[in-house]
Amino acid sequence: MQRPDFLLSFxxxxxxxxxxxxxxxxxxxxxxxxxxxxxxxxxATLESIQSNVFDxxxxxxxxxxxxxxxxxxxxxxxxxxxVGIRSRENGSVLRVAPGEPNNSYLVxxxxxxxxxxxxxPLGGPPIPQATIDFVRQWITDGALADSTGPSDSAPxxxxxxxxxxxxxxxxxxxxxxxxxxxxxxxxNAMTFELIRSGGDGQFDDGNEEVIVxxxxxxxxxxxxxxxxxxxxxxxVLDRYQVTLRGTGANVMLSVVGRALDGEYTGxxxxxxxxxxGDFVVVFDVQGLQxTLESIQxxxxxxxxxxxxxxxxxxGPNLPSGMDLSSADASFASLVNVASVEVPTTLRVxxxxxxxxxxxxxxxxxxxxxxxxxxxxxxxxxxTMDVIRVWIDSGAAR
Amino acid sequence: MNxxxxxxxxxxxxxxxxxxxxxxxxxxxxxxxxxxxxKCTVCHTSPSGGGKRTAYGNVYAQTQLxxxxxxxxxxWTGEIxxxxxxxxxxxxxxxxxxxxxxxxSSDTExxxxxxxxxxxPFPQYLMIYADAKLRPDDPTIxxxxxxxxxxxxxxxxRAGEFFLPFGFRLQDDDAFIRQVPxxxxxxxxxxxxxxxxxxxxxxQFAVTRGTAGGPETDSGKQYSLRVSHVATMWRVGGSFNxxxxxxxxxxxxxxxxxxxxxxxxxxxxxxxxxxxxxxxGRRRLWASLLEANYTPRKGHNLKMSFEFFDPDSSxxxxxxxxxxxxxxxxxxxxxxxxxxxxxxxxIPQNPAQNREQFFLELHIPF
Numbered sequence: 001m002q003r004p005d006f007l008l009s010f011x012x013x014x015x016x017x018x019x020x021x022x023x024x025x026x027x028x029x030x031x032x033x034x035x036x037x038x039x040x041x042x043x044a045t046l047e048s049i050q051s052n053v054f055d056x057x058x059x060x061x062x063x064x065x066x067x068x069x070x071x072x073x074x075x076x077x078x079x080x081x082x083v084g085i086r087s088r089e090n091g092s093v094l095r096v097a098p099g100e101p102n103n104s105y106l107v108x109x110x111x112x113x114x115x116x117x118x119x120x121p122l123g124g125p126p127i128p129q130a131t132i133d134f135v136r137q138w139i140t141d142g143a144l145a146d147s148t149g150p151s152d153s154a155p156x157x158x159x160x161x162x163x164x165x166x167x168x169x170x171x172x173x174x175x176x177x178x179x180x181x182x183x184x185x186x187x188n189a190m191t192f193e194l195i196r197s198g199g200d201g202q203f204d205d206g207n208e209e210v211i212v213x214x215x216x217x218x219x220x221x222x223x224x225x226x227x228x229x230x231x232x233x234x235x236v237l238d239r240y241q242v243t244l245r246g247t248g249a250n251v252m253l254s255v256v257g258r259a260l261d262g263e264y265t266g267x268x269x270x271x272x273x274x275x276x277g278d279f280v281v282v283f284d285v286q287g288l289q290x291t292l293e294s295i296q297x298x299x300x301x302x303x304x305x306x307x308x309x310x311x312x313x314x315g316p317n318l319p320s321g322m323d324l325s326s327a328d329a330s331f332a333s334l335v336n337v338a339s340v341e342v343p344t345t346l347r348v349x350x351x352x353x354x355x356x357x358x359x360x361x362x363x364x365x366x367x368x369x370x371x372x373x374x375x376x377x378x379x380x381x382x383t384m385d386v387i388r389v390w391i392d393s394g395a396a397r
Numbered sequence: 398m399n400x401x402x403x404x405x406x407x408x409x410x411x412x413x414x415x416x417x418x419x420x421x422x423x424x425x426x427x428x429x430x431x432x433x434x435x436k437c438t439v440c441h442t443s444p445s446g447g448g449k450r451t452a453y454g455n456v457y458a459q460t461q462l463x464x465x466x467x468x469x470x471x472x473w474t475g476e477i478x479x480x481x482x483x484x485x486x487x488x489x490x491x492x493x494x495x496x497x498x499x500x501x502s503s504d505t506e507x508x509x510x511x512x513x514x515x516x517x518p519f520p521q522y523l524m525i526y527a528d529a530k531l532r533p534d535d536p537t538i539x540x541x542x543x544x545x546x547x548x549x550x551x552x553x554x555r556a557g558e559f560f561l562p563f564g565f566r567l568q569d570d571d572a573f574i575r576q577v578p579x580x581x582x583x584x585x586x587x588x589x590x591x592x593x594x595x596x597x598x599x600x601q602f603a604v605t606r607g608t609a610g611g612p613e614t615d616s617g618k619q620y621s622l623r624v625s626h627v628a629t630m631w632r633v634g635g636s637f638n639x640x641x642x643x644x645x646x647x648x649x650x651x652x653x654x655x656x657x658x659x660x661x662x663x664x665x666x667x668x669x670x671x672x673x674x675x676x677x678g679r680r681r682l683w684a685s686l687l688e689a690n691y692t693p694r695k696g697h698n699l700k701m702s703f704e705f706f707d708p709d710s711s712x713x714x715x716x717x718x719x720x721x722x723x724x725x726x727x728x729x730x731x732x733x734x735x736x737x738x739x740x741x742x743x744i745p746q747n748p749a750q751n752r753e754q755f756f757l758e759l760h761i762p763f
Contacts, residue, residue, distance in 0.1 A: 021751070022714035024744030031708055031715040031744050036677060039746075056747050060708070064674040065619075065642035066579030070611035072644060074675055088611045089537075115535045122583065123571030125496045125749055 030055035037075075044137035044222060046079060047146045053131060054078050057121045071095070082106060083143045089116040093381065098143040099161025099175040101136035102385045110135065113363065115381065141225040142177030154261035154275035155180050155254040157244065158268055164281035169289050169386050170235020172393055174228040174242060179269060181223035183253045190250040192216045192228055196238040203241050203282075211240070223255070231393060235289050244279040251276070290389035292327050292397055299383070300324040303373050316340060319374075322347070331397045334358060341368040350395040353388035362387070427565045428690040428700070429462075431655035431662040434629040436599065437566075442482075442515055443559070446566035447582065448528045448540065449484040449513030450762065452476050458762060459730035464696025467729050473763055479520050484513040490735075490758035497748045507533050508758075522546055540585055553592040558585045562601040562623035563636045564651040564666050565686070573684040573706040573719065574666050578638070578649050584609040586619060600624045607640040617641030631656045645674020664688040683707040698725040700737075717743035717750055733760040 024031070028039045029052065040051040054062075054073040062073040069088040072081050082096040087105040097103045105114060110132050112119035119126060138144075142159045159177035162168060174194065189212075198207035214232055219225035226244075245251050246260030253259055261271035262279030270279050288298045304310045305325040312323030314333055318340055323329040334348040339357040349355040357366065362384050364371035371378055379387075390396075427446075430437045437446045440454030450458065452474035459473065460466050475484045487510050493503040510532035516525045528540035542557025560566070563580040570581040588605030600623065607619030618641055625634030631654070638649040653666035670682040688702035700723040707716050723737035735758040743750025 021718055021742035022716040022744050024746050025714050027712070027715055027744055027746070029744075029746045031712070031747065031750075032677075033712060057749060061576060061579060064579070064670075064672040065607060065640035065645055065647035066584070066609050066649075068579060068584050068609045070608045072674070076675075077644065090535075116537060117534065117583075121749075123576070125494045125499070125502060125752055128499060 030059070042131065042134055044134050044141060045146065046138060046144065049135055049138055050075055050078055053127060053135065057124065057127060061122065079145045083145075090114065096139055096143045097161075098159045098177065099140060099173075101139040102388060103382065104139050104143075107132065107136060107139065108381075113365075138222075140175070141219050141222045141227075142175050144177045144222065144224050152256060152258065153180070154258045154271070155182060155252070156261055156269040156271045157264075157279050158270075160242070160268070160281065162283045164264065164268075165283065167284045167286050169287070169389070170233075170285045171230060172290070172389060173230055176226040176228075176244060178224045178226070178254075181255045182218055182226065183255050183257070184218040184223070186251065186253040187216060187218045187226045188250075189213065189216045191245040191252045192226060193243045193245075194228060194230075194240060195243075196236060196240045199238055201239045203239075208241075226252075235285055235291065237285055237289075239282055239284050241280065241282045246275075246277045246279065248278075288383060288386050290386050290393060292331060292390065292395075295387055295390060296324075296327040296330055299379070299387070300330050301326075303379075309374065327397070335395045335397075342366070348391055348395050351392060353391040356391050359384065359388060359391070426568055427655060427664055428662045428688065428698075430627075431632065431657055431664065432690070432692070434627075434657070436627050442513070442524075442526060443528070443540065447560070447568070448511075449482070449515060449526070450475060452482075455484070455763075462696070463727040463729050464694075465729055469730070473731075475763070480517050482515040482517075484515075485763050486511040487761040488758060490756060492754060492756040494752055494754045496752045499748060509533070511539075521550075539582065551594050553594075554589065555592075556589040558587045559590065559603075560585050561603055561605065561619070561621045561638070562590070563621055563638055563649070564623070564634075564653050564668065565664060567686075572686060572702075573704045573717075574651070574668050574686045577682060577684040577706060578651075578668055578670065579609055580621075580638070588618070590621075597627050598624070599627065607642055617643060617646075625653075642674065645672070647672045647674060660692045662690040662692075664690075680708075681710040683710060696727045698727075699723075700725060715744060717741065731761055731763055733762065734758065735760070 026034055028034055028037055030037070032055070037051065040048045042048055042052050055075070058073045061068055062071050064072070072078070083098060085095050087093050087095050090105060093103060093105045095105045101107045108114035109117070109120040110127050112126065121127070142161065144158065156179045157176055158179050161175040162171050176192070194211040194213065195203065195208045196211060197203055198209055200207065211230070211233060214229040216226070216228045219227055244260060244262055246262035251259045259276045260279065261273070261275055261277055263272045263277040264270050264279050264281050271277065288294055309319045310322050310324040311320050312325050312329060313320070314323045314329065315321035321340070323333045335350055337347050339345045339347050342357060345355065345357045345360070347357045353359050360366035361369070361372040362379055364378065427437070429440070440450055440457060441447060442449040442451055455474050456472050475482045477483060489507040491503065491505045493501060495501050509530055512529050512531055514527045517523065518525070522545065524544045526540060526542055526544065527538060530537050530539055538558070540559045542555045542559045544553055544555035546553050560582065561580045563578060564574060567575055570576060570583060575581040586605035586607065586609060588603060590601055590603035592601045593599070603621040605619045605621070606613050607617060619638065621636070621638045623634065623636045625632060633654045634652070636651045636653070640647045648671045649668060651666055651668040656663045664686065665688070666686045668684040672680045672682065683706070685705045686702060688700065691699045693699065700721065702721045704719040705716065706718065709715060720740045721737060723735055726734045728734070735756070737756050739754045741750055741752050745751065
């Protein structure tokens, strides 16, 4: 048998001599020449995320004709490959759902909570959560394309969350994206309104109810995003109408004083090419809502409080001791109550879904015991996201 | 080993080596193929390597790879009957990653639970094969295809979803020669493939969607060609791949070789890519691997590899490399461990390109 000493020595010398990467002179964090693209501070904008996340961490694979799942994340393609595009691994979820980071597959893949496939970047160290939070914020702000600065044209609406004519849970906020920077002083409750139909789906018969939001403002992190904050507003199953004013005494203006071109004819962006015009769309609130009553009626009662499971009475013995048989019992058993399986964790930590054992059990990430509902079928992510919203908004009774 | 088992092993070995000489070539864990001088299809069902092991592969793994073979009764071959065969892999482990300037992270998890099913409605002629990833996460099908064998196995035609033929098929998808071309265990593609076996030569030509696992998006196709020559002590081959894509063409070519020198099995591959689908126009990339596998004694393998990656040949000082040192131990049948260290070196302004990783992997193949 030939001794391997010489060959191994040769190999090790080769490694030692060759084991140095490029020195990075004149390059940005992605390894591209600074003359081509300078480093950009981390911020909740696509340009910054492109420079700090996609280029250095994703484009090794997600570029070119062989990009996995056809997802190309280079500068020229990331926006059009992500925003509003269905995931190919999980077709029920958009890669980026503007305004909804929890429902965006990109976030799930980065945070390692996607139901299919491995956490991204594949084989690499996870992106720090502090960096992912900027991705979340960009999505929360409407997932807009890069800013091109002020323009003399009338501003258009390019995105709305919830989407026009959509059906779903009552939103915790309404997010509007514009195609240019807006004048913050014109974004207020007089130019951005929400009413509900009064139960008949009509908005012209006098029984409508004006919704009073917590606030209406331009995003402090993105001058192209207006946010109506609905925290504390009780959602009611009904049809809702959103109006953004482009005509009348109070109108939304761009930073150069051009009025909103808001006419909506079934697709975005808005506008008829002429300055002025109101943006009027509707959405419906139906089904599971982020309230305990709704979660009780739709999930806890039919799925958890079944014979032999979480039926009560309250006590230390599981599963019956975690009583989910009524909204009152569920509130008493869950909210700010320590888990029996993992006493250091609250079953529902009000305001913090990620730290809530209920979420860990439903999503199958708990350290102890089986994923719930026991034996399945398990809740889909959109349902769990509604529970998350209820917890994150304070887990009110 | 008793006489019954020995007789059975000899029968299986003779039959499958004979079959291997007539069937397609592929590479799964390529250093084993280099060490034995056999084509990988001797041990694996898939013509692209990896996945389900053949009866010979199972027997070889239980008797030749391991430090000792425990007497557990009959050897597992995966053959239920002449029409059906099954197999699986369970992988999990622990890893610790140090990224400069960031908190050390560690992870313990089940990496994958794979199941393989091979149905042979007409043995020796038609096979239907499925490779499913059951855990973690939701179950997904990685490969699902039908394969028709003609001319006593010299010609094969398969259609469905499968891993494309290109270069060495390493287990490690993070190796530059696997990650950069984008042809790995995460990116099966749909289409058809024709294979030819003639003496020591093997060739596969595939026409697929070119969407790396996604649905069809344009009329362009991806064309993959792989040719190899396998001798007892060495092997050499070349691959060519052209993806005609609306978003920008990509052309890839590689040369690869294996050599056995005493107890060391060497692997080498160089990949050159011309990518027209970038924001800055045409880009030329290089990726390479040099790997040595040293067997100090039966059941042990010391793997050392050095990899190089140049993301753009027109840009200076952007190169990356990766050094790996892995000890593989096969204490007994159905049980493998890998203890390893990897060091990445890249541009200093990108901490992730300069990370270190320690890992321990447990693998249960059957």
